[in-house]
Amino acid sequence: MDEEATLKRIYKIGDxxxxxxxxxxxxxxxxxxDTSVLILGKATYKLSKVL
Structure with a gap:
């Protein structure tokens, strides 16, 4: 198993x-x-720096 995680969106297109x-x-x-994935969590909030 890889030891990395990135923020992704899930899209369902037909099957x-x-x-x-x-x-x-x-x-x-x-x-x-045939592909196995592990979803670690769900992003529900975004912080941004105000310039």
Whole structure:
């Protein structure tokens, strides 16, 4: 198991599930029935610095 985590959004397109990172430098991950993932949590709040 990899020891990294990134914030992703989950999209369901027909029978396909896709994970898309908030960071555009990461490619989307398309899941099928053979792929196993672990969801660690859900982002519910965003903090931003005011300039």
């Amino acid at each position: 396909i599930v896709q994970l898309r990172a908030e960071n555009p430098s990461f490619k989307p991950i398309t899941l099928n029935g």
